[in-house]
Amino acid sequence: MSENSTKKKVIIIGAGLGGISAAIMLKINGYDVEIFEKNEKIGGKLNTIKENGYTFDLGPSILTLPQYFKVLFEASGRDMSDYIPIQEVRPHWRNFFEDGTVIDLDPDMKVMKKELDKLGPDAYSDFRKFMEYSEKQYDILAPGYFDSGLDSTFDFMKFYDFSAVFKIDFFRTMHGRIAKIIKNPYLIDIFDYFIKYVGSSAYNAPGFMNLMPTIQFRYGLWYVPGGMYNIALGFKKYMDELGIKVHFNSEVTKIIAEENKVNAIEVNGKTHYADIIVSNMEVIPAYKDLLNEDDKFLGKMEKFEPSCSGLVLDIGLDIQYPQLAHHNFLYSQHQKEHFDLVFNKKMMPTDPTIYLVDSSKSDPSVAPPNCSGLKILPHIPYINEENPYTMDDYIKLKDTILIKLERMGLTDLRKHIVYEHLLTPIDIEKMYKSNKGSIYGVVSDFKKNFAFKLPKKSKKYKNLYFTGGTVNPGAGMPMVLLCGQNVCKAIIEDDKKNGN
Ligand SMILES: Cc1cc2nc3c(=O)[nH]c(=O)nc-3n(C[C@H](O)[C@H](O)[C@H](O)COP(=O)(O)OP(=O)(O)OC[C@H]3O[C@@H](n4cnc5c(N)ncnc54)[C@H](O)[C@@H]3O)c2cc1C
Numbered sequence: 239m240s241e242n243s244t245k246k247k248v249i250i251i252g253a254g255l256g257g258i259s260a261a262i263m264l265k266i267n268g269y270d271v272e273i274f275e276k277n278e279k280i281g282g283k284l285n286t287i288k289e290n291g292y293t294f295d296l297g298p299s300i301l302t303l304p305q306y307f308k309v310l311f312e313a314s315g316r317d318m319s320d321y322i323p324i325q326e327v328r329p330h331w332r333n334f335f336e337d338g339t340v341i342d343l344d345p346d347m348k349v350m351k352k353e354l355d356k357l358g359p360d361a362y363s364d365f366r367k368f369m370e371y372s373e374k375q376y377d378i379l380a381p382g383y384f385d386s387g388l389d390s391t392f393d394f395m396k397f398y399d400f401s402a403v404f405k406i407d408f409f410r411t412m413h414g415r416i417a418k419i420i421k422n423p424y425l426i427d428i429f430d431y432f433i434k435y436v437g438s439s440a441y442n443a444p445g446f447m448n449l450m451p452t453i454q455f456r457y458g459l460w461y462v463p464g465g466m467y468n469i470a471l472g473f474k475k476y477m478d479e480l481g482i483k484v485h486f487n488s489e490v491t492k493i494i495a496e497e498n499k500v501n502a503i504e505v506n507g508k509t510h511y512a513d514i515i516v517s518n519m520e521v522i523p524a525y526k527d528l529l530n531e532d533d534k535f536l537g538k539m540e541k542f543e544p545s546c547s548g549l550v551l552d553i554g555l556d557i558q559y560p561q562l563a564h565h566n567f568l569y570s571q572h573q574k575e576h577f578d579l580v581f582n583k584k585m586m587p588t589d590p591t592i593y594l595v596d597s598s599k600s601d602p603s604v605a606p607p608n609c610s611g612l613k614i615l616p617h618i619p620y621i622n623e624e625n626p627y628t629m630d631d632y633i634k635l636k637d638t639i640l641i642k643l644e645r646m647g648l649t650d651l652r653k654h655i656v657y658e659h660l661l662t663p664i665d666i667e668k669m670y671k672s673n674k675g676s677i678y679g680v681v682s683d684f685k686k687n688f689a690f691k692l693p694k695k696s697k698k699y700k701n702l703y704f705t706g707g708t709v710n711p712g713a714g715m716p717m718v719l720l721c722g723q724n725v726c727k728a729i730i731e732d733d734k735k736n737g738n
Pocket residue numbers: 251252253254255256257274275276277281282283284296297298299300301302488489490491518519520548550615669670671672677678679705706707708712713714715716718
């Protein structure tokens with residue numbers, strides 16, 4: 239990318255990872271960049287709390303595809319490890335089932351064979367067959383769907399030649415393909431739950447989303463010593479060095495537009511002008527609340543339904559549970575019903591699959607000696623009018639979860655809780671202005687949107703761009719970092735086209 243000679247002024251709304259990535263790339267390419275962030279700290283959903291000697295993640299706990307992080311540092315000749323050191327986690331996940339079956343996922347195929355042989359003679363060979371198919375999906379889709387952040391079926395048809403399009407698994411749902419290749423019900427449940435990375439249902443997402451296990455098995459699963467929030471702090475240090483100004487406690491309340499152009503933002507009663515505006519605020523809330531678009535305009539975006547929300551329960555314990563790994567999944571006895579309740583009926587799950595993180599397994603610094611802190615995350619529906627859940631409902635679900643965890647081996651869990659912190663969808667919506675408390679942007683749904691998210695360039699305003707989890711290629715830390723990089727490329731291309 240080339241140096242921008244006129245030093246165009248870019249304002250970025252929001253200092254989540256999508257905004258940070260766009261800011262870094264634009265600054266390196268010669269733009270004058272400023273970020274306005276409503277919260278008092280950097281990182282958006284990449285968030286933390288430190289209390290009573292415990293460090294908890296309030297957002298992401300799994301780092302994948304580190305190459306999409308590294309590229310941001312390499313763009314200015316720096317080394318990511320000087321800002322964000324990472325370490326590999328093994329096993330990747332530990333999977334617990336109600337009947338006592340426990341299966342680890344590990345990138346070492348010798349370990350995988352040993353683990354899957356517990357499930358019967360076919361499990362490992364089915365796993366290898368499935369991974370071969372998953373790798374093919376990844377290899378076809380990564381250059382276009384990820385790296386180029388293709389925004390529409392038209393872009394897709396332009397990027398991929400005809401024969402490649404037919405290799406992309408559009409033809410079944412994610413679960414449909416898994417169940418076609420794999421016979422073992424435990425392994426089916428495990429691969430179905432890879433959809434957790436994008437907060438959708440394996441029964442509604444298109445088959446090509448089965449590329450996700452390749453992300454993990456081929457490129458590893460990583461942790462940041464001291465807690466995942468050190469990613470945000472590493473980026474802050476880098477942005478300070480680059481001279482990117484971030485205004486905290488600065489909620490943007492309006493984008494000022496004239497016909498098909500945006501000119502400025504309003505923050506705390508002041509107007510700030512810009513040549514280009516990039517919103518890391520989610521697309522639909524930004525159009526609705528900052529640009530006051532009408533229902534007709536917003537109605538066109540209905541297919542970009544929010545992903546699920548989550549109940550984020552962080553508990554400090556005065557003991558450690560030796561049977562836990564760093565990342566654990568405790569499965570629903572009826573996972574199909576779990577997906578149906580959360581994603582179709584938009585109702586609270588009665589027996590959810592639970593994601594449970596115990597970072598003290600890799601990093602003793604995150605809990606006092608002989609103690610542990612657990613982050614517990616069941617997926618639950620986004621805020622919806624048909625089922626207007628109250629705090630009592632969320633507390634009831636919390637109790638159901640703690641009882642399930644005790645039943646599945648965390649004996650006397652409730653007696654060992656010395657600290658507790660809970661985030662509900664209502665908190666998540668308020669903290670990050672996410673659409674209806676969604677935690678992974680837009681849902682990936684076969685019928686609604688084919689797993690496309692919103693485009694990075696506004697169709698209405700020629701100098702307004704979007705970055706983050708509601709924009710292609712979607713949510714998750716590496717994806718939103720990629721999105722910011724792709725937004726920068728789009729801005730440079732548009733500037734070139736316009737002769738700037
Ligand atoms: C509980 C949870 C668990 C997750 N687990 C993982 C995981 O393990 N691995 C993974 O890769 N991803 C995970 N994710 C997803 C990941 O966190 C997100 O996809 C990613 O961080 C989103 O980044 P973003 O830039 O799109 O948005 P955000 O992080 O939401 O950033 C948007 C920013 O804009 C600010 N903002 C909004 N409106 C305004 C306004 N009007 N004015 C000023 N500022 C504004 C917000 O305050 C926020 O800081 C998880 C998310 C959650 C919540």
